[in-house]
Amino acid sequence: MFNPKKRLLEYFPTAFIFFALMTIPLFLGACSSSQGRFEALRDSVHLRQDSIEAMGFRVLVLEQPGLFTQGENVRIYIEGDGRPWIAGGEVVAADPTSRNPLALELMTQDDRGVLYLGRPCYFIGSSEPPCTPQLWTSHRYSDKVVQIMTSALVDWLVRHPSVADISLVGYSGGGVLALLIAERVTQVSQVVAIAAPLDHQRWAELHGYSPLSGSLNIASLNSWRSDVKRLAVFGEDDRNVPYMDMRHGLPPNTEVLILPGVSHRCCGNLGWLSILQHLEK
Numbered sequence: 001m002f003n004p005k006k007r008l009l010e011y012f013p014t015a016f017i018f019f020a021l022m023t024i025p026l027f028l029g030a031c032s033s034s035q036g037r038f039e040a041l042r043d044s045v046h047l048r049q050d051s052i053e054a055m056g057f058r059v060l061v062l063e064q065p066g067l068f069t070q071g072e073n074v075r076i077y078i079e080g081d082g083r084p085w086i087a088g089g090e091v092v093a094a095d096p097t098s099r100n101p102l103a104l105e106l107m108t109q110d111d112r113g114v115l116y117l118g119r120p121c122y123f124i125g126s127s128e129p130p131c132t133p134q135l136w137t138s139h140r141y142s143d144k145v146v147q148i149m150t151s152a153l154v155d156w157l158v159r160h161p162s163v164a165d166i167s168l169v170g171y172s173g174g175g176v177l178a179l180l181i182a183e184r185v186t187q188v189s190q191v192v193a194i195a196a197p198l199d200h201q202r203w204a205e206l207h208g209y210s211p212l213s214g215s216l217n218i219a220s221l222n223s224w225r226s227d228v229k230r231l232a233v234f235g236e237d238d239r240n241v242p243y244m245d246m247r248h249g250l251p252p253n254t255e256v257l258i259l260p261g262v263s264h265r266c267c268g269n270l271g272w273l274s275i276l277q278h279l280e281k
Contacts, residue, residue, distance in 0.1 A: 034099040038123070041101065045108045047116065051124060054151040055144075058125045060118030061156060062104070067114050073165045073189065074114040076153070077107040078181075080172030082122060084136045089209075095126040096136035102265060103171040106194075106272050114163075115156065119177070120148045139214035140173060141200065146180045146216065153185055165189050167279070171266070172196060172241065175232075179218055179251065182228050192279065194233045194266050195241045198249030206245055219249030230254040233275065235262030 042049060047062040067074070082098035085091065107113035118124070121131035135145060157163060167190040170178030175196025182188040197203040199219035200212045232254050234243035241264060243256070250256065257278070259271055267275065 034097060037099065038097075038101055038104070041104045041108055051118075052152040052155050054120075054148045054155065056130050057120040057148050059120060059148065059152040060116075060123040061152070062107075062116035064114050067112070073112070073167055074163055075107075075110060075112050075167045075169055076115040076117050077103040077110075077113055078117050078149075078168065078170040078174035078178050079103040079119060079122065080170075080174050081136070081140060084133075084140065092133045092137055097122050097126070100265075103169065103174055106169070106171070106267070109272050110276060112276075113169075117149060117153060117156075119174070120145060134214065138210065138212050140212060141176050141180065141215035141217075143216060146177065146184070149177060150181050150184045153181065157185075157187060163187065167192065170194065170196065172264070176200070176218055179230070180216060183225055188228060190229045190231070190279075192231045192233065192275075195235060195238055195264050196232065196246070197241050198232070198246040202245055202249075203241065206242075207240075217249075218251065221251075224251045231257060231279070233257045233259065233266065235264060235266055236260045237262060238264045240264040 042062055045064065048065055050061050050063065051058045052061055053059075079098060079101050080103065082096045082101075083093050084096045086093045104116055107116055119136075121135050125131050126136075135142075139145065157166075164187055166185075166187050168178035168182055168188055169192045170176070171194045173196070175191075175193030176198070178191050179193055179196070182191045196218075200215055200217055202219070203209070204211050230251055230253070232250055234241070234246070234256070236243075236258050243258060247256070257275065259267060262271060266272070
């Protein structure tokens with residue numbers, strides 16, 4: 001999560017094209033490293049890679065085949081915001097995909113993690129229409145993004161009719177999206193939001209970031225499903241998304257778990273396994 005200059009929004013296309021032309025050689029090396037990390041995590045637990053067409057977008061999915069049985073709750077992971085801005089927040093990224101996909105890392109530790117649900121324009125298609133930089137900057141939690149991901153998830157559920165009960169696990173901005181998607185998918189019974197900016201307006205003001213003007217804000221929503229269990233996990237040492245600045249945005253009856261000594265990048269092997277044990281209870 002970077003500090004984009006507000007004035008750049010007026011010159012968005014120019015800055016985007018200029019940077020893409022001037023930094024391609026440097027960017028290729030970073031992409032190679034990022035892709036290698038992604039592939040290593042994917043292959044470590046033999047995830048099958050595919051994509052789902054949703055509202056004109058290709059959404060990446062990584063599936064753990066044969067892990068679930070009929071009637072069992074399964075967990076679906078959603079990644080954080082990645083790198084929407086680069087160069088110290090001066091320029092919008094050509095590809096927002098995270099170099100260190102933490103949600104995928106957590107999923108590889110989970111023997112019930114069935115699906116890694118991508119975000120539109122992440123991992124695949126960022127340079128292709130209908131992707132635009134808005135979808136990973138100002139509109140990253142927009143109704144459109146939520147609709148696309150909801151459509152992709154519903155499509156996957158139709159293909160897997162034995163899955164009737166799911167938990168969504170989202171890291172950082174993925175936690176925001178998990179909370180929003182859960183309101184639209186009836187099979188969701190539980191949401192775990194890790195280090196999620198529950199009030200993105202307050203979060204942007206706190207860091208001096210450009211406001212996420214086209215995004216839905218958890219703190220501003222008044223109606224929530226009563227049949228969904230919600231757990232919000234925060235790191236005690238998280239300076240990016242501090243709990244004290246986000247607690248007013250918690251949906252009603254949300255359980256809170258504060259992890260001592262943990263920063264924004266949650267949680268370490270033992271920490272995540274402990275949280276999973278907590279969920280099982």
